[in-house]
Amino acid sequence: MVKHFSAPYDRSMSRHDEIRQEMLRRINDGEWPVGSDIPHEMVLTEEFGAARGTVRRALSTLVEQGLIERRKRAGSRVVGQTSQTSKLHIPLIREEIESRGHAYSYRLLEREVKPGLHGIGTRNGLLWVRCLHLADGAPFQLEHRTINLDTLPQAAEQPFRVTGPNEWLVREVPATRVITRISAAAAEAEIAEILAVPEHAPLLIVSRETFMGEAHLTEARLSHPAEQYQVTTLSI
Amino acid sequence: MVKHFSAPYDRSMSRHDEIRQEMLRRINDGEWPVGSDIPHEMVLTEEFGAARGTVRRALSTLVEQGLIERRKRAGSRVVGQTSQTSKLHIPLIREEIESRGHAYSYRLLEREVKPGLHGIGTRNGLLWVRCLHLADGAPFQLEHRTINLDTLPQAAEQPFRVTGPNEWLVREVPATRVITRISAAAAEAEIAEILAVPEHAPLLIVSRETFMGEAHLTEARLSHPAEQYQVTTLSI
DNA sequence: TAGTGGTCTAGACCACGTA
DNA sequence: ACGTGGTCTAGACCACTAG
Structure with missing residues (x-):
């Protein structure tokens, strides 16, 4: 059975921000540890019940923040503080x-x-x-x-x-x-x-x-x- | 008659980058001077012959660069070096x-x-x-x-x-x-x-x-x- | 209050790099 | 080689705000 994530009701945040917050929580709580691969886009799309574009937007922001990196054909993974930019x-x-x-x-x-x-x-x-x-x-x-x-x-x-x-x-x-x-x-x-x-x-x-x-x-x-x-x- | 823009053939650049380059040129050449309003999204969409999302992506990058600012209901305008971030x-x-x-x-x-x-x-x-x-x-x-x-x-x-x-x-x-x-x-x-x-x-x-x-x-x-x-x- | 930008969806095709 | 991420399309609804 697929486990679906639903954020606490909050219209002040856009859907891609909600999804990003949840992703941040998983990184923070060690569910997605540094160095590990995170689920593929299509898996996340299904789990969050959102369109692929919305999930991608959340992921893109995390890339900007330097928290994850993405490689074609190999998925995305959490990285440490290496590439932190301000x-x-x-x-x-x-x-x-x-x-x-x-x-x-x-x-x-x-x-x-x-x-x-x-x-x-x-x-x-x-x-x-x-x-x-x-x-x-x-x-x-x-x-x-x-x-x-x-x-x-x-x-x-x-x-x-x-x-x-x-x-x-x-x-x-x-x-x-x-x-x-x-x-x-x-x-x-x-x-x-x-x-x-x-x-x-x-x-x-x-x-x-x-x-x-x-x-x-x-x-x-x-x-x-x-x-x-x-x-x-x-x-x- | 509507004037259509087509970039010189170059597959090394994505469409939204081509569009952004052309927008940069217009700002540079003074066609879109500092302080002036630039055309609305739908106008640009038609002119560039691209989907709205693609045009928006080009515009978003310009906002990130601090070259334009966007206000709902009032369109977008070119700004000076005020908000330059690095x-x-x-x-x-x-x-x-x-x-x-x-x-x-x-x-x-x-x-x-x-x-x-x-x-x-x-x-x-x-x-x-x-x-x-x-x-x-x-x-x-x-x-x-x-x-x-x-x-x-x-x-x-x-x-x-x-x-x-x-x-x-x-x-x-x-x-x-x-x-x-x-x-x-x-x-x-x-x-x-x-x-x-x-x-x-x-x-x-x-x-x-x-x-x-x-x-x-x-x-x-x-x-x-x-x-x-x-x-x-x-x-x- | 009408029209703008902001967001989201569902689909498609493609290039690239890893396995 | 093939599956991943990257890009683009065409459409819809919504919130905000300037006029």
Whole structure:
């Protein structure tokens, strides 16, 4: 006799979420231990009394979460924490500061057009901007930014005197690919002075490169005093 | 007359990927500018000559990428870089070191059972481990780890003498939720000595808390000399 | 309140990789 | 070789929300 699963009545959850929850429970309770094969799609389809697409959607989410892996012809199996990935979300710096209850302010430090480098911005050059983002008047983030004037010629007309490049980019420019690098470094003398920290103080540095398709759009190097800032990510 | 889109013949890409590529092109070329509404599902379905589910799959991927947002009854629209999220993948430290072509080695520094804290591990206590991961014999990562013995009592039997806790966790324990925090700090005297860096040298610190459902499993604080390590994320 | 996106079903065909 | 997962179709109903 086939054992049918039925979730406790709850319309706040879609069917594929209910099924995924039940699958999570089985993994959690050791009914589906790490390394073991889980039943085939058709078996699950029958057991849950749902369409194959719905079961597949639940399974796909578990794959995204890195809890199971699927191999054609060989079924699916539970995996350990190996492939755990998290979602990193870096908000607009103004939103970040305001969400902490501080007053945001902005200061443009430098702005000039430089010749292109390494095949980037070789026609129109690169717009180079250095600016400071402050929380309650205290330096919070130092931004070094270059904008590719070949792919974003409109940027040349932006003064960036009262709002930073990021505000403009968010409003105007979509991106298909972002590379983010997070590192630590000791503050050099000039940067330390701007950020009002002692020389050699630890900094958390976030570097982002943004592309639309293959076209390089912009690059930012964001330096923060280590005490004031950390990056947080949540699982999928 | 309805204009039909047909992609260049390419069987290496699934239909929903082809459709998504074409949508990306339209966003890139400004046919669908930032802030504008894009055609409704049924219109796209007809234009691409695909089933609604296929078009929806392409759109869903764009939502994941943070390029469009969808509102019921009001259609979908292109958004800027606001909600760009990236995928953060932190591999096993051994794999990280070996992928750089270095020899991995491990050293257990400390291991003891401590009483629980804040409702975590209050029955069986917490297993507390401090260990070092080395690349070509040089300190690469200092790991402070606590394992909740209420939820993972099997950990008490693990000596962690020749392999680290992470190797065991990966093999045995699945997780549904991971919180990762990345920060910078100056090396305190004791840590500086272990990592063979000068006191107050900058460190990149990765902290991870892992859960299965609501149950707290383990927590790790991973300290790296800033020169040797950075975290990289790619867009979805 | 009407129309949009969100979900689900039942079916089909196909490519791929493991046994 | 063949059974698995991957993809796609055509249809239906529903919930939410903007107008």
